[in-house]
Amino acid sequence: MPKESVKESGYRKNFSLIVTFIGLISALFILSLFLAFNFSKKKIEGDFVSAKTNVLEESIKPYNDFFLNKLPEISYYNGYLDSTTAAKFVDTILLKYPFIKRVVFFDAEVRNSRYEENGLNVGNFSAGMKSVYQFGTYISADSVKIFGENSIPSNTTLENFNELALKLYTFVHKLDTTRVPTQEDLFSNFSNIKPNRIDYFNIPRFEDLKVYKQMIGTKLPTEPVYQQDMLSFELDPMKIKIKNNRPLLYQSVRIEPVTYDPLETSSEYVTGEITLGGPFSAYKLYFISAKSFIKKEIFSYFFPIAALILIFYGLLLLVAFLIYRNLNINHKMFKLQYDFITNLTHEFKTPVSVIKIAGNNIKSAASISEREQKLYGKILDEEADKLNGLMNKLLAFTQIENKAIKLNEDRVDITEFIESTIDVHQLKHPDFKLTYEVTELTHFTTDPVLLGSLFDNLLENAYKYSPPDKKQMHITARLIKDKIVLRFKDAGIGIPASEINNIFKKFYRVQNQYNQAGSVGLGLAFCKELVNFMKGEISVRSVVGKGTEFKIVLPYIQ
Template sequence: MKEYQQNYRKNFSLIITFLILITASMAVAFYLAYNLTTKYVENEFVSQKIEVLEETVKPYNNFFQKKIPEISFYQGYLDSAQAVKYVDTIFRKFKFVEKIVFYDAGISNHKIPDGVKVNNFAMAPKSVYQFARDIHIDSVLLFKDNQPSSSFSLKTGDEFNKMAIKFTGFIESSDTTKTLSDDDRFNIFYTITSNKITFMNIPRREELKMYKDIMTKELPSSPVYEIDMLTFYLNPQKLIIRNTNPEIYQHISIKPLVYESLANDPELLSNDLPLSGPFSDYKLYFSSDKGYLMREINRRFLPIAGGLFLTYGVLVLIGYLIYRNLNVNSKMFKLQYDFVNNLTHEFKTPVSVIKIAGNNIRSATTLSDRERLHYGKILDEEADKLNDLMNKLLSFTQIENKAIKLKEESVNLEVFSQNLIDAYQLKYPDFDIVCKIDGIEYFKTDPVLLGSIFQNLIDNAHKYSNPGKKYLKISIKKVKKSVVMKFSDRGIGIPAGDLENIFKKFFRVQNQYNQQGSVGLGLAFCKELVNFMNGTITVQSVEGKGSEFTIELPYEI
């Protein structure tokens, strides 16, 4: 009948499947993460242009919303000297303003040579000045009504006439009983054309009523009411471009609205955003090389990749720990299975011998003295084997559980060693044991535990030596604050690959000496005893030449 073979189900295939799945998942995750990062950066290339536009036109908005309305504070009494100071602050702060034309005008019901007249309402410039950076002083004054040589040219009066016509039209149809709305303020007192803004100071409500009366009623000659008008000539090319996303936009420039890039480079990404107001004929033009964007994509993907690698590493570590646990459990299962089998054999052999001897004694009618001594010796030896095995298992368990305590006493090492040597040489006449003690006579220790160590190492030296080479040298000496004991034999030795495992429970070196009768507890028991006695045990071995076990125990006076 075929012997049943015990197997431990490791299910390593599940671990392999797990590793394949997480590797495939990581590959997909890397692919998706990189594509999403690429798409995100490309979307930012399209969307973040609004932020660049807002930052670029912020100085213009400040100029339009705050600086231009300051003119109304003068209520028409802005003269040329004050105008110089005003425009100087503009030129210093707003580089995109290239020229300013200042119209110092008046409103009355007088007859005027220049300007606009509706019914009795007349609006005409008294003087016109132009201001620009590095302009010659002779070019500042364009027109003055009290200078015969000065004429109000069509070019000079074009912007003034447009604004005057719009204002007179508003006066003609306005309801002076109502306050001006924001729409009225913007539509009437501002004129925004390409690269140019014209603004007239906003009169007070009482002044608007007076202008209405001048236009619609026959009044005596009225005083001249002051009103100021300025035209700002702007250059969008001098707007300072504020690239708030330099990692996305490689180049940003201001181009005419009809500009189309002649470059057909497939590696170049471009986009644009039109400007507004007086800059509506221009746009912000954005362009970046794909390689430039790729650097930003890689920079943003790097922490994501790091996170994915970390996650993958954790999952692989979990897989490894599961594998190691299964492998350890497999080895433990095999060791325990072998232990049970060997222990069963160890118990079964002496029990069988005792049973056979008992049956022989029971079935014999008479026993000679020789037979009685023979069977008595057998029963005694086999009972000693069972007792020794039980004591070893019990002691092992007690030591592991710290259930015993050291019972130290002063031991004469020479007497202690010689007694053990004499017992073994009586038991094994072919076993040559020598002992050398150097520099120490008495040693304070637990003699029972020390005897167990000696017995296990002496037993192994005899068991694992070929006939004719059963030799053991025991050397004991004091080294500093320790007692060093060496057990050197000429046995079969231990394979190098097994040296790190021989002190583990249930481990057995696979050779012909361990096919029967080894439980794998002897050296593990020795190590536990040595550790319990606060010492160390090491081994050096050459296969085929022998082994040397070194025990170092603390020496106390």
């Protein structure tokens, strides 16, 4: 298989691998998006179940603050609360905790050896009420005191008091006086939690509790009396302020009885519930969201993940593109180098063959006439010049490209320079019609050798790529705003628009009938390097079938 065919086959194989790679990562991209969406869906659905606890905790924070911090403050008064002090204390509670709708204050005492008609009596231990007051936002002033001297307490009031008093007695009866009870034991035995109600006795000192224990089985000579205040808090769970800290997850959160069961259920909604607990255990937080509402949260969670996947996919595509581009460039470079070697070999082979033939003729001839001697001498000289010119062009191109030469600065008469260049080319090509025009420019400083190479290459190109009846070029030189503008206009075959951007590339050849004999593809690339080295610019305009114009702009140095 020819070398180029092998390379082409390898290129196609590599291209197939790139296409396969893109197909694979595209499939993985779609699969990743699918998995990411399912993960997001399960994550949000899981959050709908688990985040209810966070909403509950945030919503009952005021209750926890009341139960753990405010309620124990009653014990600071050591049982010496009166109606006025209790009213002030309750006012602060009602303002801070709106879920407390009513507070009943029991001004009570614990005695030894006295029967309490309105209280608890066990042996020599008695706990009774002296007076009872109620406080609340909607309680009028004339109904604050609900029990006192010469009045009978309601059954509910007496029952609430006796229930907690019995709990007190049971605790004292079992009390181990050799060990100080924990705060948790004290708090749990001096409070009573009921649905929508909390009853609380102030907690006595440990020394007082020891005396309480003595009272149970003994009649003490001093018959001590201890103040033992009790407050009963009636709660309204509907006044708990719900703090929905996941508003994008829970469309609606409300408090409902535990027995609440919506009459209408729909597959379009997602619901959940969690019990409030404690005195609110008969109620629950009820969560409801439309599936379309949940879907928005799913997508808001999914989109950042999808964006990361898309970025990663884009990077992989970029890598694939860069690999493909490099393969394509390598393929083009191979083709250019292959063409260059082929054409360079041809360019060298032709003059070498001619030189060899001329040498063999001279060698094998018995005698050479003067005419033959001149002919062979001319042939050898011309072919040697071709080889030398080609080698010089390659060497100069490399030196300029690597900045291995220095720009010489000589003062040049532009008119003389153009005329001498035209004379040389007309002598070489008598059928080449050359004209010129110089405007507002006489002398300037430049490198005449490099400028001559630039002129020679453009003129040779114009002659080579022009039909026999249109081998002509017009050169203009003008000084425009401190810039030297040179134009080379021919009437040749022109350059297709699709090739314009490639003609200054090394080893690139425009495919046409004039290139069938081969071309190294360095002429215009050499011109480009020359102009760049001289700190100028080169551009081209061309119309197929009508001709081409090269424009060169160089800095003007006097």
